[in-house]
Amino acid sequence: MSEYKNKKSLVIYFSRADENYAVGYVDKGNTEYIAEYVRDITGAQIFKVEPLIPYSKEYNKCIEEAKLRVGNAPIKNKINDISQYEVIYIMTPVYWGSYAPEIETAIKDLDFTGKTIRIVTTHEGSGLANVVDDIKKICKNANILNDSIAIKGTECINARSKIEEWI
Ligand SMILES: Cc1cc2nc3c(=O)[nH]c(=O)nc-3n(C[C@H](O)[C@H](O)[C@H](O)COP(=O)(O)O)c2cc1C
Structure with missing residues (x-):
């Protein structure tokens, strides 16, 4: 059994429902499926990062809003400890x-000393993009594993076995 199956774990994730690239209008975002699979497999607690002001339901509006929120993205609830x-x-x-x-707002003030971080991105072509490097810049004291995975948005709903293998 994977050594990560029984560790005390927390999933911090962001995911948006409504209209998105490739999937159309959905009730549940792609990344949320992955968060729930990891929860089910490892018994992790999950924390959903939610924007203080929801994004527009329309994809084309949302992408413009997201650009403006870089470096200034207030969230509803913070993780303190x-x-x-x-x-x-x-x-x-x-x-x-x-x-x-x-995500940056949620993690930037946390103390990651001695913590192991594992990263999952969901995407429609960019893979991990700069996510791992950008998280490394914020979580300086963490042990960020080199096994990050990128899952195509449209494949998330069926990715349980892939996640099980990865864990
Ligand atoms: C604001 C915004 C920006 C995006 N930028 C990219 C991108 O740069 N590269 C990419 O591959 N996909 C991009 N996408 C697609 C999403 O990463 C992909 O659909 C993802 O699975 C959405 O996850 P969610 O449903 O959990 O929110 C973008 C989507 C949105 C809404």
């Missing part, structure tokens, strides 16, 4: 080549 977790999974859609800007 990750001390009880050994492994932190960070999951985000690729937004303009990096993480969703709200």
Whole structure:
């Protein structure tokens, strides 16, 4: 069994429903499927990062809004303390080549000393893009594993076995 199956874990993820590239209008975002698979497989707690002001439901408006939120993306609820977790999974859609800007707001003030980070992106062509490098810049004291994975948005719903193997 994978050594990560039984570690005390937290999933921090961002995911947006409504209209998106390739999937049309959906009730559940692509990344949320992955967060839930990891929760089901590892027993992790999950924390959904939510924007203070929701993005537009229309994809074309949302992409413009996301550009403006880089470096300034207020969120609804903050995580204050990750001390009880050994492994932190960070999951985000690729937004303009990096993480969703709200992810930065959620993680930038946390103390990652001694924590292991595993990263998942979902995307429609960019793969991991700059997400891993950008998370490394923020989480300086963390042990970021070299096994990050990128899952195509349209494949997330069927990615349970892929996630099981990866864990
Ligand atoms: C604001 C915005 C920007 C995006 N930028 C990219 C990108 O740069 N590269 C890419 O491959 N996909 C991009 N996408 C597609 C998303 O990464 C992809 O659909 C993802 O699976 C969405 O995850 P979610 O449904 O959990 O929110 C973008 C989507 C949005 C809404």
